[in-house]
Amino acid sequence: MKKIFLLGLMTLSIFALSACGGSDVPEGKIGIEFWHMSPVGSESYSGTKAIINDFNASQDTYYVKGVGFSFWDYWDKVNVAIASDNAPEVGLHTLDNVILRGSNGALFNISDFIQDDIDAGLGEFDLSVFNQSQLDYAEYDGDLFALPFTATTRVLYYNLDMFAEVGLTEADVPTTWSELETVAAQLNKTDGSQISQIGFDPTYGQGTYHGFLWQKGLDFFDENGDPTLNTQEHIDVLDWMINFNSSFSRAQLNSFGEANQILGIDPFAAGRVAMMIGTDSLYDTMKQNGADINYGVTQIPLPDENGIRTNWGSGFSIELYDNNDNNPEKAKGSWEFLKFLMSKDIQKRFCEANGWIMANNDAMEELVLGDPIRTAIFNEVQYAVDKVYIPYAPNWHAADWKTYYDEALAGTMTAEQTLAAARALYIQKQENYNDINNG
Amino acid sequence: MVKNKKMKKQNKKPSIKGLRHEEKRLGYIFASPWLIGLFVFGAFPLIFSLYLSFTQYDMVGAPRFIGFDNYRILLTNDVLFWKSLFNTLYHVAIAVPLGIVVGVILALLLNTKIKGMGIYRTLYYLPNVVSIVAMSLLWMWLFQPSFGLVNQILRPFYDLFNMEPLGWYKDADISKLTLIIMGLWTAGGSMVIYLAQMQDIPGELYEAADIDGANWFQKIIKITLPLMTPSIFFNFIMGLIGGFQVFTTAYIMTGGGPSRSTYYYSYYLFDKMIADNAMGSASAMAWILMVITLVITMLALMLNKYVFYMGEQD
Numbered sequence: 001m002k003k004i005f006l007l008g009l010m011t012l013s014i015f016a017l018s019a020c021g022g023s024d025v026p027e028g029k030i031g032i033e034f035w036h037m038s039p040v041g042s043e044s045y046s047g048t049k050a051i052i053n054d055f056n057a058s059q060d061t062y063y064v065k066g067v068g069f070s071f072w073d074y075w076d077k078v079n080v081a082i083a084s085d086n087a088p089e090v091g092l093h094t095l096d097n098v099i100l101r102g103s104n105g106a107l108f109n110i111s112d113f114i115q116d117d118i119d120a121g122l123g124e125f126d127l128s129v130f131n132q133s134q135l136d137y138a139e140y141d142g143d144l145f146a147l148p149f150t151a152t153t154r155v156l157y158y159n160l161d162m163f164a165e166v167g168l169t170e171a172d173v174p175t176t177w178s179e180l181e182t183v184a185a186q187l188n189k190t191d192g193s194q195i196s197q198i199g200f201d202p203t204y205g206q207g208t209y210h211g212f213l214w215q216k217g218l219d220f221f222d223e224n225g226d227p228t229l230n231t232q233e234h235i236d237v238l239d240w241m242i243n244f245n246s247s248f249s250r251a252q253l254n255s256f257g258e259a260n261q262i263l264g265i266d267p268f269a270a271g272r273v274a275m276m277i278g279t280d281s282l283y284d285t286m287k288q289n290g291a292d293i294n295y296g297v298t299q300i301p302l303p304d305e306n307g308i309r310t311n312w313g314s315g316f317s318i319e320l321y322d323n324n325d326n327n328p329e330k331a332k333g334s335w336e337f338l339k340f341l342m343s344k345d346i347q348k349r350f351c352e353a354n355g356w357i358m359a360n361n362d363a364m365e366e367l368v369l370g371d372p373i374r375t376a377i378f379n380e381v382q383y384a385v386d387k388v389y390i391p392y393a394p395n396w397h398a399a400d401w402k403t404y405y406d407e408a409l410a411g412t413m414t415a416e417q418t419l420a421a422a423r424a425l426y427i428q429k430q431e432n433y434n435d436i437n438n439g
Numbered sequence: 440m441v442k443n444k445k446m447k448k449q450n451k452k453p454s455i456k457g458l459r460h461e462e463k464r465l466g467y468i469f470a471s472p473w474l475i476g477l478f479v480f481g482a483f484p485l486i487f488s489l490y491l492s493f494t495q496y497d498m499v500g501a502p503r504f505i506g507f508d509n510y511r512i513l514l515t516n517d518v519l520f521w522k523s524l525f526n527t528l529y530h531v532a533i534a535v536p537l538g539i540v541v542g543v544i545l546a547l548l549l550n551t552k553i554k555g556m557g558i559y560r561t562l563y564y565l566p567n568v569v570s571i572v573a574m575s576l577l578w579m580w581l582f583q584p585s586f587g588l589v590n591q592i593l594r595p596f597y598d599l600f601n602m603e604p605l606g607w608y609k610d611a612d613i614s615k616l617t618l619i620i621m622g623l624w625t626a627g628g629s630m631v632i633y634l635a636q637m638q639d640i641p642g643e644l645y646e647a648a649d650i651d652g653a654n655w656f657q658k659i660i661k662i663t664l665p666l667m668t669p670s671i672f673f674n675f676i677m678g679l680i681g682g683f684q685v686f687t688t689a690y691i692m693t694g695g696g697p698s699r700s701t702y703y704y705s706y707y708l709f710d711k712m713i714a715d716n717a718m719g720s721a722s723a724m725a726w727i728l729m730v731i732t733l734v735i736t737m738l739a740l741m742l743n744k745y746v747f748y749m750g751e752q753d
Contacts (some may be wrong), residue, residue: 083498100716104500129548256586262586395714404698410697425518429715432512436495436505436719 029063032333033088035078038354039068044196047353055340062333064090067068080350082106087321089334090341095148096318096386097394102145108320111143113335125339129362137386138317144318147342148359153378153384154206154311156301160294162187162197162274173298180275180301181244187246187274195248195256200275202241204267209275210397211312212237214385216303220397220426225390227426238415242408252410265289273298280357280377297376299383309321313384315359318342357381395424400425457660492722502719509723520724522699523707524731526615527570531682531702531735534619538678541626541670546633560634563627575691578621582607608693611700618688618701629674637663668746679739683732701735704728 025031038048045068052066052371067088069077074092081087082101093101101107106311112126127135127144134148158173166186174180178394184199198204203210216237222228225379245253260267268276269291277300286293300311320334340346347363350356357378358364364381368374404422407413413421467474492504492509513520547558566574581588590597590604597604608617640663649659664671686705689695695702708728712721 079498101499104497107501236680258583258585262580262583394716395710399695399710399714402694403696403702406696407698412698428516428518432516435512435516437507 024065025063030329030333032062032330032337034064034091034337035074035081035088035091036066036068037071037074038066038090039070042070044353047349051341051346051349051353055337058340059336061272062336064337079379082321084270085323085325089321089330090337091319091321092149092316093146093319095134095146095315096324097389098138098146098317099389100337100391100394101319102140102143106321107145108331108334109143110138110145110147110320110335110338111321113332114144117429129344129360131219131359131361131382131384133313133382133385134315134359147317147338148419149316149318149341151313151315151359151381151384152281152357153313153377153380154211154277154279154300155297155380156204156275156299157205157268157278157282157295157297158275159268159271160296162271170296173296174275174301176301176304176307177240180302184234184244184275185247188245193252195252196272198245198256198267198273200244201253201273202244202277204273205276205278205282206312207241208312208397209238209241209389209401209405211277211300212241214310214312215300215307217306217308219387219388220401221390225388225392225430227423227430229423229426234419235415238408238419242411242415246375267296269293283373283377284355297373299380301319309383310385311380311383312387314386316356324398351380365421392430396426400429488722488725490725491719494719496718496722498718499716505719509720510727513720513723513727519699519702519707521701523704526536526700526702527685527704528682529615530619530685531679533616534622534685535675535678535682537619538623538626538629539674541623542629542674543664543667543671544631545626545630547663549627549630550634550637560631560744564631565627567628571687572691574624575621575688578624579608579692582617582621584609602671611696611698614693614697614700618685618692621688621692629678631665632670632674636667640666650682665747666749669748672742672746675742676739677738679736680732683728683735 011091028318034052036048036301038431048068049066052064055064056062078087078091078093087106114127118124131146131151134151135144138144138146138148156173160170163169163172167184168186172183173184187197187199188195189197193436201207210220213234216233218228218231218233218237220227220229228234248256256272260270260272263270263272265284266278266282267273268278268282269286269289271291271293283297286295299309302309318330318338320338322331341350342360344360344363344366345361347358348367351358351363358367361381364378368378387397393400401422404418404425407421408415408418493504493506495505495508496502535717545563545645549556549563582590584590584606585605587607593604605613608614610617644662644666645658648662653661684705684708685703689701689703689706690709693701695706704724705728708721708724711717711724
């Protein structure tokens with residue numbers, strides 16, 4: 001008896017330690033978990049919760065339980081959950097690496113669900129409301145393994161008050177790199193030896209080397225995923241970026257940059273930079289800060305010759321996770337919920353709750369009406385391109401590149417040295433990746 | 440005779456075996472939360488990471504066994520592995536001894552009998568209860584090259600020697616040293632241990648030294664420091680182990696830069712796992728670090744023969 005008691009106590013303590021709480025799925029319904037980024041207490045919580053409640057109210061078969069995490073917590077949690085086959089049935093992730101999860105069998109094939117609907121006479125899921133560039137990232141081996149949920153884009157923000165101070169108007173907003181240089185020079189201001197205002201700097205805000213490369217039809221990697229970066233054109237683009245404000249000394253630029261950091265707000269919103277590349281979220285920052293600035297947005301100026309209208313855009317994907325639990329009814333319910341989330345009205349409600357640009361263009365066209373800034377931003381989404389997923393260097397644009405980019409900005413390496421060093425790192429990573437995966 | 444046997448039994452040293460069966464089981468029950476914690480949250484991840492170090496694992500698909508490939512690649516064809524290891528060894532080699540010196544000096548200064556000493560001791564210990572993230576952000580502003588307080592204070596010296604202000608954590612040549620100097624702010628933690636041991640030194644030794652005509656410095660060298668060697672040794676070993684895990688300050692203040700000058704081993708391990716999705720390689724790095732730490736700690740333990748344990752001299 002004592003042994004049984006002790007065993008029971010031990011088991012109880014194990015369960016107590018891993019306390020999961022009881023299931024709150026109503027009896028007779030199939031539970032589906034949906035992970036989002038609107039935790040309890042966040043501004044978007046009530047809007048997201050209402051969307052889930054509306055789905056549940058419309059259902060006799062399925063019941064969705066929403067679980068919200070903050071943006072910063074979300075990624076570790078969802079990645080660990082996927083790795084341990086414990087992911088939610090429906091969740092958000094990043095669109096640019098769907099291929100990683102799709103190729104590893106972590107996701108349900110969305111194309112199969114679309115085909116099943118057609119076979120069952122339920123009609124075809126409308127993919128035409130999404131930008132093809134986003135759909136391409138959700139595809140692996142000819143099938144869709146996710147759907148684009150949100151979109152981001154990068155545009156040029158310009159301060160019309162600063163333009164007016166030097167006699168410029170909206171008609172003078174630059175459209176090419178050479179115009180950008182001319183206009184920016186007119187907008188530079190100094191106070192003694194210190195810079196008090198900068199017209200434009202390609203390294204500020206969301207200006208990225210790969211973004212400018214794309215405008216020239218170049219990239220970090222070729223179509224086989226091999227690192228490039230070793231052409232004169234690559235060097236020229238980096239040189240253009242780091243020498244854009246060469247009329248100032250490195251010490252002046254450093255001091256100006258550090259002062260921006262101290263202010264703790266975006267330099268464009270703070271009125272210290274006349275033109276800057278930013279994402280759609282800068283618009284929200286401007287509104288939240290109540291910035292009293294007369295400004296506009298437009299496409300990022302293009303290289304003078306053969307420029308390609310493009311910008312770096314990314315977005316969240318919405319995915320159905322296959323946790324190998326072999327439960328087709330649950331999978332079907334997840335697909336029903338996903339279709340509900342992607343409908344025009346719900347996409348509009350998500351935008352209103354979270355402030356995101358949603359991937360559903362029909363929804364966004366209605367939402368941006370009457371807001372010229374938002375309309376201009378939305379117009380650029382169609383030109384947005386996500387970064388390519390490189391399996392041997394998934395973070396090629398950030399941690400891998402940043403060290404060398406910082407060297408170039410600090411002037412401790414020339415553009416040529418910077419690119420050679422970065423390329424050498426990518427090549428070594430590629431060798432090691434191939435050694436492990438194909439060796 | 441029977442009485443004698445009983446008495447012998449009672450005089451026996453208490454041991455687990457000697458405890459009654461029921462008490463033993465109750466002991467295990469009360470200890471079970473800790474035991475579960477140890478095996479589930481400690482031993483299992485440890486052993487699992489050893490297994491993962493022999494696999495290719497991207498945290499999405501299943502781990503695939505690849506033998507020693509992760510170790511071979513790290514040791515033979517990974518420039519960042521050696522760079523980060525060098526940075527870490529540099530940090531350990533300077534930060535650990537410097538931390539001991541500063542801790543001991545602080546303890547000596549705070550071992551005097553002046554009014555309000557309790558307040559001073561608390562103030563020096565206070566940084567140890569500050570979040571390392573908050574501390575790093577604070578020091579970022581203090582060491583900020585253009586507007587930071589440190590350079591403002593040093594400005595007369597810069598002007599005197601006609602030199603450029605130091606770039607501190609933004610200068611690859613001195614960024615590691617900057618983080619080490621910043622780390623000294625928490626020397627109050629080891630200072631408390633030194634102080635406790637200092638106050639344990641018998642007063643008669645100092646009285647005898649006074650009679651022999653020893654001065655303050657001689658008493659420090661001949662009495663205080665030798666009798667403090669157990670706590671110095673303890674802090675040295677703990678400092679070594681902690682030093683090899685340096686990460687947070689670099690992650691917050693420098694992002695591993697400039698020029699990867701503060702890209703420490705743990706930082707690279709973190710990037711391997713989070714940025715490269717290479718959990719197998721990251722696990723191999725963790726085990727290499729454990730072996731390095733173990734070997735260096737074992738070597739350091741050889742210094743134990745120079746440690747003076749007062750109780751052993753009785």
